[in-house]
Amino acid sequence: xxxxxxxxxxxxxxxxxxxxxxxxxxxxxxxxxxxxxxxxxxxxxxxxxxxxxxxxxxxxxxxxxxxxxxxxxxxxxxxxxxxxxxxxxxxxxxxxxxxxxxxxxxxxxxxxxxxxxxxxxxxxxxxxxxxxxxxxxxxxxxxxxxxxxxxxxxxxxxxxxxxxxxxxxxxxxxxxxxxxxxxxxxxxxxxxxxxxxxxxxxxxxxxxxxxxxxxxxxxxxxxxxxxxxxxxxxxxxxxxxxxxxxxxxxxxxxxxxxxxxxxxxxxxxxxxxxxxxxxxxxxxxxxxxxxxx
Amino acid sequence: xxxxxxxxxxxxxxxxxxxxxxxxxxxxxxxxxxxxxxxxxxxxxxxxxxxxxxxxxxxxxxxxxxxxxxxxxxxxxxxxxxxxxxxxxxxxxxxxxxxxxxxxxxxxxxxxxxxxxxxxxxxxxxxxxxxxxxxxxxxxxxxxxxxxxxxxxxxxxxxxxxxxxxxxxxxxxxxxxxxxxxxxxxxxxxxxxxxxxxxxxxxxxxxxxxxxxxxxxxxxxxxxxxxxxxxxxxxxxxxxxxxxxxxxxxxxxxxxxxxxxxxxxxxxxxxxxxxxxxxxxxxxxxxxxxxxxxxxxxxxxxxxxxxxxxxxxxxxxxxxxxxxxxxxxxxxxxxxxxxxxxxxxxxxxxxxxxxxxxxxxxxxxxxxxxxxxxxxxxxxxxxxxxxxxxxxxxxxxxxxxxxxxxxxxxxxxxxxxxxxxxxxxxxxxxxxxxxx
Numbered sequence: 001x002x003x004x005x006x007x008x009x010x011x012x013x014x015x016x017x018x019x020x021x022x023x024x025x026x027x028x029x030x031x032x033x034x035x036x037x038x039x040x041x042x043x044x045x046x047x048x049x050x051x052x053x054x055x056x057x058x059x060x061x062x063x064x065x066x067x068x069x070x071x072x073x074x075x076x077x078x079x080x081x082x083x084x085x086x087x088x089x090x091x092x093x094x095x096x097x098x099x100x101x102x103x104x105x106x107x108x109x110x111x112x113x114x115x116x117x118x119x120x121x122x123x124x125x126x127x128x129x130x131x132x133x134x135x136x137x138x139x140x141x142x143x144x145x146x147x148x149x150x151x152x153x154x155x156x157x158x159x160x161x162x163x164x165x166x167x168x169x170x171x172x173x174x175x176x177x178x179x180x181x182x183x184x185x186x187x188x189x190x191x192x193x194x195x196x197x198x199x200x201x202x203x204x205x206x207x208x209x210x211x212x213x214x215x216x217x218x219x220x221x222x223x224x225x226x227x228x229x230x231x232x233x234x235x236x237x238x239x240x241x242x243x244x245x246x247x248x249x250x251x252x253x254x255x256x257x258x259x260x261x262x263x264x265x266x267x268x269x270x271x272x273x274x275x276x277x278x279x280x281x282x283x284x285x286x287x288x289x290x291x292x293x
Numbered sequence: 294x295x296x297x298x299x300x301x302x303x304x305x306x307x308x309x310x311x312x313x314x315x316x317x318x319x320x321x322x323x324x325x326x327x328x329x330x331x332x333x334x335x336x337x338x339x340x341x342x343x344x345x346x347x348x349x350x351x352x353x354x355x356x357x358x359x360x361x362x363x364x365x366x367x368x369x370x371x372x373x374x375x376x377x378x379x380x381x382x383x384x385x386x387x388x389x390x391x392x393x394x395x396x397x398x399x400x401x402x403x404x405x406x407x408x409x410x411x412x413x414x415x416x417x418x419x420x421x422x423x424x425x426x427x428x429x430x431x432x433x434x435x436x437x438x439x440x441x442x443x444x445x446x447x448x449x450x451x452x453x454x455x456x457x458x459x460x461x462x463x464x465x466x467x468x469x470x471x472x473x474x475x476x477x478x479x480x481x482x483x484x485x486x487x488x489x490x491x492x493x494x495x496x497x498x499x500x501x502x503x504x505x506x507x508x509x510x511x512x513x514x515x516x517x518x519x520x521x522x523x524x525x526x527x528x529x530x531x532x533x534x535x536x537x538x539x540x541x542x543x544x545x546x547x548x549x550x551x552x553x554x555x556x557x558x559x560x561x562x563x564x565x566x567x568x569x570x571x572x573x574x575x576x577x578x579x580x581x582x583x584x585x586x587x588x589x590x591x592x593x594x595x596x597x598x599x600x601x602x603x604x605x606x607x608x609x610x611x612x613x614x615x616x617x618x619x620x621x622x623x624x625x626x627x628x629x630x631x632x633x634x635x636x637x638x639x640x641x642x643x644x645x646x647x648x649x650x651x652x653x654x655x656x657x658x659x660x661x662x663x664x665x666x667x668x669x670x671x672x673x674x675x676x677x678x679x680x681x682x683x684x685x686x687x688x689x690x691x692x693x694x695x696x697x698x699x700x701x702x703x704x705x706x707x708x709x710x711x712x713x714x715x716x717x718x719x720x721x722x723x724x725x726x727x728x729x
Contacts, residue, residue: 045365046368051727064716150542242695261684263723
């Protein structure tokens with residue numbers, strides 16, 4: 001039986017949802033509509049004139065092999081960021097969950113990096129891996145490895161992935177940790193009495209029970225890696241070397257705010273919106289089937 | 294907005310406590326912080342103190358790109374400043390925005406302020422001048438690339454520090470010797486596209502783009518895949534492969550390496566002088582930028598980088614008068630000579646250069662005149678006047694990517710430049726569409 005709360009009349013419920021609706025309209029729907037509208041024009045930067053080009057901006061983008069290549073880069077980047085931010089977070093959460101003493105301190109310290117803004121995180125990592133004065137690159141050099149993310153695309157990708165995922169581990173940790181605390185102790189104790197060792201319990205009981213959280217984090221992290229990572233990329237690599245770290249959202253930023261090409265930038269945002277929308281639908285349609293609530 | 298008005302009021306009351314008449318306010322947005330920011334503040338304060346009709350209010354708006362963005366956003370919101378600093382790369386964007394700007398020569402004529410177009414150095418003002426010879430903006434900070442030499446590193450590698458480095462042929466030989474002498478970073482550069490393509494083309498009098506590098510029309514196409522450029526980049530690529538040229542990044546990251554004494558030779562802006570002088574704990578030298586002997590009409594002249602001041606439209610007549618007076622003040626010989634000596638930027642008038650020379654500055658700071666000589670020895674040609682390309686910031690990004698392909702050994706210089714041309718031309722066509 002579903003539980004229902006019935007309001008008498010329309011005014012109160014409308015009033016209650018109004019703030020959220022207004023915020024969504026002003027900050028999400030209005031800009032999105034603007035982006036779609038602008039994507040059909042090539043305006044000059046100052047807004048003095050605007051030329052209607054129909055789907056010209058989209059044709060221009062898709063005829064550019066470098067733009068198409070950015071899809072591949074984005075896929076690699078997003079998968080890596082999602083994995084690198086979720087797996088360590090789960091691992092840390094499991095360990096922190098088993099702690100009896102001092103878990104509060106660990107928790108606080110693990111959540112800390114989340115407070116660091118992406119661009120600042122980018123600068124921090126860049127400094128550690130700086131080819132000339134970086135601590136990490138110096139140690140790597142001592143070990144005989146010549147770190148040079150300025151010319152090596154793979155290393156550059158690794159660096160932006162780590163810098164993007166680092167702060168995110170905290171966020172994911174928080175959710176995993178809360179979910180682990182909610183796993184009923186009785187189930188685990190029952191399994192332990194049956195002779196299931198730790199990993200067996202983890203795989204067959206804990207992980208399935210975590211699946212709603214895992215699914216939620218998967219969606220949120222994919223969206224994060226698609227939309228919110230340009231600060232890190234801007235400060236660390238600027239999309240280079242060559243185009244090895246030019247992901248879709250970085251191109252939106254670079255073309256719009258550096259290149260002043262608002263038409264192309266809008267078209268790219270629209271494409272990105274569709275890609276992420278599609279991904280989210282796919283996730284809900286296919287992945288969610290494996291989630292046990 | 295409120296803050297700047299408040300600032301203006303404070304400044305006005307502070308500077309001219311007696312004046313009761315309403316003064317005309319002129320907003321000036323710039324991109325300078327640190328030492329340069331202080332020098333700009335001082336210039337503005339001196340101007341404000343020198344007369345009582347106008348008050349210039351300066352505000353820092355971030356780096357070059359951010360300042361241009363702030364100006365554009367403000368124009369869209371109809372809150373634009375009177376004077377906006379725009380880096381050389383944004384020149385075509387500003388020029389094409391006819392409704393947003395007021396050509397400098399017009400403003401100056403109307404304001405009645407002192408303005409002699411001929412007093413400006415041709416190679417400096419040329420970048421910001423129409424093909425008819427009208428100045429559109431005032432060159433503010435202009436520099437040009439030169440070769441910096443770490444004399445101690447040369448000696449340590451067993452190379453005579455006084456070796457002639459005027460041609461790339463000679464530099465090539467020296468790089469071999471440096472490498473053989475155990476130098477780990479023989480050559481490093483800043484601003485690779487600006488120095489090794491844009492300036493390279495002007496210096497060898499070969500086109501960087503068609504239509505007089507874009508001065509003669511929006512239907513310009515890149516020509517940077519010509520034989521001269523490709524030969525140079527091929528040589529650089531070879532040096533990169535052999536560890537004789539070390540790539541450090543797209544901007545001026547290499548400056549840190551050079552100033553720390555890690556590298557022997559460094560191609561960088563003449564405005565690097567202040568930083569190198571204050572940080573370098575080794576004997577250094579400034580030399581003219583090398584050229585390939587026998588290629589093009591080398592050495593022609595190098596072109597400038599830096600920013601100019603644009604006057605924006607939509608203000609009152611009196612305010613333009615104030616803007617004109619301020620620009621005229623900035624162009625005056627004393628202000629320019631001081632700026633040139635303090636910063637290492639080029640003087641924008643020949644008179645300021647001569648004043649500097651007469652004051653004995655070049656004798657005390659050897660090499661600081663090399664940039665001036667390099668710019669002014671020859672009359673500029675269609676290939677060496679400057680560049681006027683739309684979306685140029687993005688095109689530079691493309692060039693950076695393609696150059697990285699060469700340095701990493703993934704592409705030949707020809708492949709990389711052909712690709713840069715194709716990709717850059719697509720952006721030029723878009724710019725043409727947007728501004729036709």
